[in-house]
Amino acid sequence: MIPLLDLKLQYRKLQREIDTAVAEVLADTRFIQGPNVGQFESEVAGYLGVKHAISCNSGSDALHMALLACGIGGNDEVITTPFSFAATAEAIGHTGATAVFVDIDPVTFNITAESIEAAITPKTRAILPVHIFGQAADMLAICRLARQHDLFVIEDCAQSFGARIAHKHTGSFGHAACFSFFPSKNLGGYGDGGLFTTDSDDLAEQFSLFKNHGSKIRNQHQVVGWNSRLDELQAAILRVKLRHVDKFNQQRISAAKHYTRMLDPLPAQTPQQADDLSHVFHQYTILTRSRTRMIDELKKKHIGHAVYYPMPLPDQKAFSCMSRSSDLRNTNAVCRQCLSLPIFPEISKTQIETVANTIRQVYAD
Numbered sequence: 001m002i003p004l005l006d007l008k009l010q011y012r013k014l015q016r017e018i019d020t021a022v023a024e025v026l027a028d029t030r031f032i033q034g035p036n037v038g039q040f041e042s043e044v045a046g047y048l049g050v051k052h053a054i055s056c057n058s059g060s061d062a063l064h065m066a067l068l069a070c071g072i073g074g075n076d077e078v079i080t081t082p083f084s085f086a087a088t089a090e091a092i093g094h095t096g097a098t099a100v101f102v103d104i105d106p107v108t109f110n111i112t113a114e115s116i117e118a119a120i121t122p123k124t125r126a127i128l129p130v131h132i133f134g135q136a137a138d139m140l141a142i143c144r145l146a147r148q149h150d151l152f153v154i155e156d157c158a159q160s161f162g163a164r165i166a167h168k169h170t171g172s173f174g175h176a177a178c179f180s181f182f183p184s185k186n187l188g189g190y191g192d193g194g195l196f197t198t199d200s201d202d203l204a205e206q207f208s209l210f211k212n213h214g215s216k217i218r219n220q221h222q223v224v225g226w227n228s229r230l231d232e233l234q235a236a237i238l239r240v241k242l243r244h245v246d247k248f249n250q251q252r253i254s255a256a257k258h259y260t261r262m263l264d265p266l267p268a269q270t271p272q273q274a275d276d277l278s279h280v281f282h283q284y285t286i287l288t289r290s291r292t293r294m295i296d297e298l299k300k301k302h303i304g305h306a307v308y309y310p311m312p313l314p315d316q317k318a319f320s321c322m323s324r325s326s327d328l329r330n331t332n333a334v335c336r337q338c339l340s341l342p343i344f345p346e347i348s349k350t351q352i353e354t355v356a357n358t359i360r361q362v363y364a365d
Contacts, residue, residue, distance in 0.1 A: 002342050002351045004304030005184055009346040010248070014240055021236040034232035040239045041195075047242060048169045050177075050197040052204035055230035056211045059158045059180025062194040063091035065228065066176045067126065069196075069206035070152045072097050076125040080156075081111045082312040082331045084130045087180075088156055089313045092128070093322045100124070101314045101325035107272050109133065109285075109334060113141035119326060126152035131160030131170050133308070133340075134186065134252075134282035135273065139165055139173035146174075154178065159282035161187040162249040166276050171197050176207075181230075181238060186252070186282055187245045189234040251345035252281040258349055259284055259341065262356035266363050269337075283308060286359075287337040294339060294362050301358050306340045 011018065025036065037055055045053035056062050072078060074096035080088055082101035092099040102115040109132045116127055127146055129137040139155070146153045153174030157163075160170045161179055171177035179185075181193030196207050209216065214225030256279070260270045269287040273279045285308065288294055298305045312335055314325040341355055 001302040002304060002355060004306055004340070004342050005344050006346065007183060007188075007344075009344070013346075014244065017240045018237055021240050022233060025232050025236050031232045032229060034235070036232050036235035036239060037230055040230075040235040040242070043239060043242060044195065045197070048197055049172045051199040052197065052201075054196045054204060054207055054211065055235065056194045056196060057228040057230065058192045059178055059182065059194040060087040060090060061211070061226065061228040062178035062180075062196045063087060063128075063154070063156060064094045065207050065210040065226070066154050066178050066196055066203075067091055067095045067097070067128075068210060069203045070126060070154065070175065072125055072152070075123060077121060077123040078126045078128050079111075079116050079119050079124060080128040081130050081132070082314055082325060082328055083109055083132060083309060083334060084156070084313065085158070085309070086313065086316065086318070087158070088128065088130055089316075089319045089323065093319065097125070098123070099313075099319060099323040101312070101323055101328065101331075103326060103328050103330045104132075104334065106330040106334065107269075108135050108137070108274055108277070110135060110137040112138060113145045115326075116142065117145055120149055120151075124149070124151060126154060128154050128156060129174075130156040130158070131163060133271070133285055134160050134163055134280040135271070136160060136163045136165050136170050136277040136279070138274070138277060139170070143173055152176075158182075158185065160280060161185060162245050163280045164278045172199075175200060176203055181234065186249055186280055187238065187241055189238050189241075191231075191234055193230050193234045193238065194228075195230075248345040249280045252343060253279070255343055255345075255347050255352060256281045256284050258352050259343075259356060262353060263359060266360060268359065268363075281343055283340040284343040285338050285340045287334065288339055288359075289337060290362055291337060291339050293365075294359060297358055297362050298355075301354070303355055303358060304342045307338060308340050309338070310335055
């Protein structure tokens with residue numbers, strides 16, 4: 001069996017460091033707001049090159065509270081991608097704002113400045129690009145457009161930890177950014193966790209209030225907030241894994257290159273990377289018109305796979321009444337053809353070759 005993701009291999013590599021870090025937390029017994037949380041926030045802020053990095057309970061919470069910190073509410077519109085996990089749209093819906101879905105680029109699967117500009121109206125308050133599958137969106141063009149129209153930019157970096165544009169990390173371009181530390185992510189914990197980043201003191205203060213019951217001083221509550229804290233055990237684990245994330249990302253990139261070599265010159269479209277926009281391959285996703293046959297063959301060989309994502313967000317029942325969208329022909333085509341293959345830092349060349357040869361066989365039949 002070749003799994004889509006194997007977390008056991010990474011734990012075995014880091015077991016001594018992680019077990020030591022966890023044991024220290026258990027011995028210390030400061031499980032909420034302990035020293036590792038503050039240390040992790042400082043270390044990850046330095047890594048990403050941002051002024052403020054504020055941890056929270058999940059990437060979903062980070063997106064929701066980031067929008068609220070920017071003042072997004074009931075009469076506002078937020079332009080975003082239709083090709084993402086539901087949390088992107090959920091966050092907009094929780095504020096009462098309207099999600100405006102624009103079409104994606106058929107090569108990078110990201111929304112572009114051109115598609116965003118065509119959807120801007122007097123109600124538009126923010127742009128929420130997603131660096132899908134670890135491929136950086138064109139933040140230079142998006143931020144330039146946002147400045148012209150006085151719009152907030154909130155980056156969804158759930159899948160792009162460690163990706164760069166030139167020499168700058170995703171999560172450091174917009175007014176704010178949000179990360180997920182779900183276990184499958186490039187920097188993943190052993191439970192839920194999230195992060196909000198910004199260079200704005202005002203946004204950092206607002207977010208900090210929302211995540212901690214609306215309180216800065218114990219038993220004094222300025223706003224209605226949430227209980228959304230990263231726990232100490234997760235912070236300790238993430239501090240260990242942060243030290244290794246660049247190496248793990250490089251291993252993902254090397255695996256992706258081997259996949260692409262093995263799948264050339266099949267009709268399947270393999271991931272492509274735009275100039276100066278890095279890709280850290282949270283997923284290795286191909287496009288194929290033979291997806292059903294391919295999935296059947298992968299199942300026979302006990303090879304992990306997934307379809308991210310089979311349906312555009314505005315077609316989901318949950319979001320149909322809180323959104324509007326333009327022509328999504330690229331998105332619809334990608335949803336019909338996308339297929340994600342096994343990728344993780346420790347995947348072997350032999351495993352990649354087994355997957356690729358299975359795909360090649362589908363086209364040979």
